[in-house]
Amino acid sequence: MWRLYQFPLCPFSRKIRLLLGEKGVPFELVREDPWAASDMFFNLNPAGRTPVMVHADKELVLSDSRAIAEYFEETVDAAPMINGSSTNRAEIRRLVALFDENFFADVTAPLLLERMKKRIVLREPPDSRMLREAMRLAHGHLDYMDYLSIPDLGSQALR
């Protein structure tokens, strides 16, 4: 049985939970708070970041959401996520990178810092300017998603 070491609010952990659900891979959840990672967790992933997947029987440890996602894409046929032509697959990988890097940096990381880490770990009040700026940037990202979801407009990006 796979074990997923994850933090519930971590978007990279969430991506893997959704992927495993879609592909029908059974797994157990193990909560790991990245700011208080144990020595055992650092042994699994020296980067000290969630998510990490472990299969004790197969003696496998997988770290980094993209590496984990690609592993299951290559080993489980059900619910293919990176499919179509080479061009389509490149576009899928571009969008994953956009959300993992830009959306995370602009929106998720500041919201996690201001709303969760400052409250639970740092015992500081949130900075309302940072929250407003993250929400402003979120609207820009959501507008882009709308644009991509209108077939004629979105497909122009591929031409």
Ligand SMILES: N[C@@H](CCC(=O)N[C@@H](CS)C(=O)NCC(=O)O)C(=O)O
């Ligand atoms: N590129 C990594 C990013 C993982 C990541 O940044 N996870 C955060 C939680 S959402 C973390 O563990 N941060 C702790 C740290 O950077 O020390 C992935 O895709 O898995």
